[in-house]
Amino acid sequence: MLLTPEIITILALDFIFLFFGIIAFFISIKIVKFWNLNSTSNLQYKLEKQSFLVATIIKYIFIVKLPLFLFFIFTADKLSDVITGAMCGAGVVNSVSFGSAMFFYKILNLYIFGFWLVLHHFDLKNENQPYTKYKFWLYIVGFIFLLIEIYLEIDFFTSLDVSKLVSCCGTLFSAASTSSFSFIFTINKLYFVYLFYAVFTLLILSYILKNSWMILGLNIVYVFISIISLIIFFGTYIYQLPTHHCPFCMLQKDYDYIGYVLYITLYIGTFYGVSGAIMSILEKNKEKFYYNVSIVFNIIYALIVSAYPITYYIKNGVWL
Amino acid sequence: MKNRLNKFLFDFSVLSIFRRGSKNIFIFFVFTLLIFLLSSILFISNSIKSELDITINSLPDITVQRLQAGRAINMPLSRVNRLLAIDGVKAVIPRVWGYYYFANAGVNFSVVGIDQFEDQYRDLYTKLCDKFNFDRLKIDSGMLIGSGIDKILKNNFYQGYFNFVKPDGSLIKVKIDGIFNGDTKLESSDIIVMPSKKVREIFGMKPDEAVDFVIKIANPSEIPNIASKITQLYPDSRVITKEDLKISYQNLFDYKGGLFLALFVISAFTFFMIIYDKASGVSSDEKREIGILKAVGWTIDDILKEKFYEAFIISFVSFITALCLSIFYVYFLNAPLLKNIFIGYSSLKPEFDLPFCFDFQTFSIIFFLTVPIYIAATIIPSWRVASMDADEVMR
Amino acid sequence: MIELRNVTKEFKVGANDKVVALKNINLRVKKGEIVLLKGPSGSGKSTILSLIAALNKPTSGEVIVDGKRVSKLADNFTSLFRRENIGFIFQRYNLIPTLSARENVIVPLIPSNPDSDWLEDRLKELFQNFSLESKMDVIVKNLSGGEQQRVAIARALINNPSIIIADEPTANLDKKLSLEFIEILKKLKNGHNSIIIASHDPLFFDLDFIDRQIDIHNGEII
């Protein structure tokens, strides 16, 4: 086990999340069981107050988690100096078999906790608090995911081994890799480019039609196709190397930290899209503000990734 | 969701902090002290690390020592040729050097012997050979010393020469022919350079022996391979590669830093309890005030937000204050007291200044380990206060 | 319109004792009406006021304000209800003693993050109306009783409430200041506000601008 200051920091905060998360978990269970706005009992009165404690805890966890996620990536990147063979965070994260699973939960939790706050906001808009039970159910699920994430993270840090040789991202993200996603490298990469632009066009169309179900579905698809096409195609133009497929290296200084910009815009765009769509369906009312934020950020993302191959073509007259 | 900063709430929070001054001043001082300790420790360890990184990078690819009964002993020069015969070895340089303990100042100098015709194993020596007239050094039987050593010698009334004590107790006077500045401060205050012959004389070494060998290798990827060949050829040798050193230094530092951090985390949690306790103790005045706020239309959320602003302002101001203080303490005052705890060999090595080294990474570590922890400690007490009944005002 | 339907309020005292503060109260106050609740100390006047302002919940019965069942609202929404509808002038003023007059008056508006220019105008207007301009930045604990009360009134009015509630407003004032308060009250009557005053001060008993007087005795209306 490595005991760098970065790891201690992350673990200390995990411990705090766990402590408060458990408190919020037990309150949530009581609330989904006993919540009854029509009751004037002491229990209901207590639960109403405790629901604010849960909301405060979730706000806290979410707000700290956002920058902490970037810090985690930063740390993984830094550890790549110490761990033999790793060139960037990808090698470090994948030095354990559950590395990508851990990453998946980290991102999923950012969406869930963020959406919780949106739901809470709408819940408190109406005196009948129509979403109270939903939001506490959502938290119960979110808490279980949080537990998994923290468990994987602790396991990850304890199994990091400086003397073990890990693969660098060059081999991880190639057809030769044994990982579950290696098959995508065997497919013609242009398909993914077409697919990306097709989904993007549909997404814009769905905003024009203001069809909430379409917006919801397409935003989810957009997250995945964006990441896949970034790895397969757009990333190679960021690196200007046809064989370098890595979603991590672009977070480094050599590429002007463009990765952070890309991932953050993608997160904001799709987060607002998904939450806006769900709330539109629940409220039977178009959540324009959420849609507008979503459109803007999703378009910014598409523009940035498209700019890389286009400028490359203009400069060099050929595609990679 | 409109979430623009509420200036009025901010002002109200600032006023609240001052209105409950004595309680908050206590918290501010303890918290500032804690952050100050943490950041000083991290700054010192970062500085030493970056200093060591430069040193390690200037190290040779492979160093070979000879072991007897587990201790390093001198290497016979006769081994040079057989080592040179290994494929991929570019050069084998015997090193003649040692630590000289200068009792008056209580420090160790590294006395290094070089020969001009040789390939130099360290950039510094190549530079010295270029800069100073080496032949003169030989004729004068003089030496070159780092600027830090010059200071130490002057403090001990040596002007232009130094008397070394040989193993048999007799004195040998060596003239100072030049003073140099190394790449790192550690270098300048540690190294004395003179012809190998002289070094052998000072330490009483035989002419056909060296302390160890430094091996240069053409292709760095061959290093592990060649290292194992050397061990096969001379089973009594200990082969140290640059990579080994780098990792072990890094680990040593992370370990030491980690130990301090673990201690820090414990004290931070103690502090957490103090804050919790302080924030929980609500006076009757404060209770009444919360009642008033709720009676005039503040929701639980509004009061929580106000409490959050208070906690954030206190912790952030502490954070910035502590950061400034520790930058001053570490880089201007050169970290008296704390530095010694950190560098185990500091009592043996001469003094050196900590180079300035501050990065975003360290900044975020200090931030994450302090401000969110403080705010976390206020969550439950704030909620308790915020959910008090509004009919307090009717009593 | 304010409506109390079959309201009973009991207070727990000690482990198993209780005080019945209100018994089966039915009351309606129309929009624009000024109502005086009178009765001896301990008869339940303050309790009625606190129920209307949703500072308390009835043990049984309902309190309905402009069609909203305030007796059923969760804590969070009672605050919002007060912020939007109620201006409460408390018996003990309930100012924050260590803040200035001006800071006290803006307190109810802070959570809604008002526009600064608008707020300045509003403050000026209020402080002028109550001849407090020179006292704006004085810490309220250094103000006289009458001044403190006017600050409390200004605070109650800053959010343009549709219901103004005053609990024993003259209890801590001498005769001259009490009459001044009554003048202020008269000016507040404008046909839009409902005003409810609880007092046993005889000064209020024969004022022609008060529309209705209600006698409370031992928690019952007589």
Ligand SMILES: Nc1ncnc2c1ncn2[C@@H]1O[C@H](COP(=O)(O)OP(=O)(O)O)[C@@H](O)[C@H]1O
């Ligand atoms: N918080 C409380 N706890 C216990 N008893 C209370 C409380 N508030 C009021 N009471 C009781 O309720 C009754 C009515 O009080 P109150 O409404 O203050 O009367 P008034 O304002 O007419 O003087 C009194 O007997 C009083 O003692």
Ligand SMILES: [Mg+2]
């Ligand atoms: Mg009373």
